[in-house]
Amino acid sequence: MKKRLLQPIQSGSQTGLQWSEYFSKSKFKAETNMFRNLWIPAFPSSLQETWPLSIGGKNILACGGEHPRMFENACTHRGSKLVEKKCKASKFTVCPYHFWKFDMRSGSVVRTPRIESDCEFKENHKLRQFPLKKLCHLHLGYFGNEAAHPDMWWSEDHAFTQKMNRLNTGSFEVVRTGEFNVTGNWKLIVENFLDFLHVPSIHPTLNNSSAYENHIHDCTDGLDHIAFRTEPTTPGTPIYELKDGGNALYFDVLFPNYFQFSDKAHVFGVFVNPISPGETVESAFLSVRPGAATPKQIEQLWDFYSDVNKEDIAMVERVHRGLQGGKGDRHMQLVDYVDQHLIRFRDLLRQKETEFETATAAMHNSTPPPMPSDQPTTIDINYVNQQAGI
Numbered sequence: 001m002k003k004r005l006l007q008p009i010q011s012g013s014q015t016g017l018q019w020s021e022y023f024s025k026s027k028f029k030a031e032t033n034m035f036r037n038l039w040i041p042a043f044p045s046s047l048q049e050t051w052p053l054s055i056g057g058k059n060i061l062a063c064g065g066e067h068p069r070m071f072e073n074a075c076t077h078r079g080s081k082l083v084e085k086k087c088k089a090s091k092f093t094v095c096p097y098h099f100w101k102f103d104m105r106s107g108s109v110v111r112t113p114r115i116e117s118d119c120e121f122k123e124n125h126k127l128r129q130f131p132l133k134k135l136c137h138l139h140l141g142y143f144g145n146e147a148a149h150p151d152m153w154w155s156e157d158h159a160f161t162q163k164m165n166r167l168n169t170g171s172f173e174v175v176r177t178g179e180f181n182v183t184g185n186w187k188l189i190v191e192n193f194l195d196f197l198h199v200p201s202i203h204p205t206l207n208n209s210s211a212y213e214n215h216i217h218d219c220t221d222g223l224d225h226i227a228f229r230t231e232p233t234t235p236g237t238p239i240y241e242l243k244d245g246g247n248a249l250y251f252d253v254l255f256p257n258y259f260q261f262s263d264k265a266h267v268f269g270v271f272v273n274p275i276s277p278g279e280t281v282e283s284a285f286l287s288v289r290p291g292a293a294t295p296k297q298i299e300q301l302w303d304f305y306s307d308v309n310k311e312d313i314a315m316v317e318r319v320h321r322g323l324q325g326g327k328g329d330r331h332m333q334l335v336d337y338v339d340q341h342l343i344r345f346r347d348l349l350r351q352k353e354t355e356f357e358t359a360t361a362a363m364h365n366s367t368p369p370p371m372p373s374d375q376p377t378t379i380d381i382n383y384v385n386q387q388a389g390i
């Protein structure tokens with residue numbers, strides 16, 4: 001019999017989220033608001049493209065290149081969306097409606113054809129800019145109330161940061177990017193990444209290098225980082241062929257919307273951006289350590305990850321269809337031993353929802369709901385659902 005390396009971290013039976021939480025409109029609205037209360041992983045730091053994104057219900061323009069920035073993706077004249085599809089990063093963007101030209105470093109208007117515009121006018125018609133912070137190989141944005149920036153909970157001494165520093169991912173270069181549309185709820189995508197029980201059945205090829213029985217629990221004490229790894233990695237996929245990639249493949253989730261595979265030679269990362277309860281857009285990238293892969297290996301690696309991702313998306317969509325057809329008040333049944341990472345994700349979601357509700361209640365000067373207990377698994381789910389309007 002094959003060894004099972006993971007040890008249970010919880011005891012007793014566990015329930016996941018209520019089924020309706022994957023398709024309820026009111027729940028989705030509450031989550032979208034919660035996104036605005038957090039620093040959100042948005043794009044890779046070495047991106048050389050401009051990405052139109054939807055985060056926290058807002059249209060965002062993520063501008064890579066030498067001076068990364070994030071702006072509202074709407075012209076300040078009549079509101080036309082500035083960029084519809086990802087494109088090469090450039091210093092200027094021209095609105096397609098009346099050709100106003102914007103400087104993508106400052107967001108200033110630099111040209112308004114057929115209209116006289118003085119400095120004051122240009123200043124008053126700057127694009128709205130969002131705060132940005134760099135964390136290893138990622139940029140995170142904040143899209144909420146400007147007067148109340150929360151602290152970013154991933155600091156320099158955080159386990160994720162330390163691990164990425166050890167892998168030196170900050171020196172990797174983005175070599176491929178892609179977008180995947182998913183007809184399914186955003187939480188199912190993150191949960192699917194954390195559910196490695198499906199690797200042998202859904203990803204037989206991935207299972208060659210990252211075998212189910214080689215998974216090792218890698219979470220840190222706090223809830224805010226959910227991670228595991230496979231060690232050792234074994235031959236059978238393009239991952240194993242990279243130069244000096246090490247003998248472990250790391251899996252990390254940064255709440256709420258980012259997951260990645262990484263080793264000493266590469267990162268394949270996915271930003272999960274919800275559009276509606278049943279629609280999500282994934283922005284994916286592959287970055288590699290300079291010299292770790294030939295152009296052909298990069299091609300093979302990207303194709304490999306794209307295939308794995310499509311296999312995942314097919315299952316996420318299938319689960320979404322299953323949940324939608326069922327009774328909304330049922331709970332997903334999680335298994336302690338294999339689903340401990342999903343349990344952490346559920347607990348983290350509950351914790352962040354409660355924090356957001358408390359902050360909102362305090363802002364409105366009303367009685368705040370009770371703080372979560374030390375053991376997030378004991379939060380009264382009915383109470384939280386009631387608060388979320390379910």
Ligand code: FES
Nearest residue numbers: 075077078095098
């Ligand atoms: S709406 Fe953009 S230039 Fe008029």
Ligand SMILES: [Fe+2]
Nearest residue numbers: 192202203312
């Ligand atoms: Fe998968």
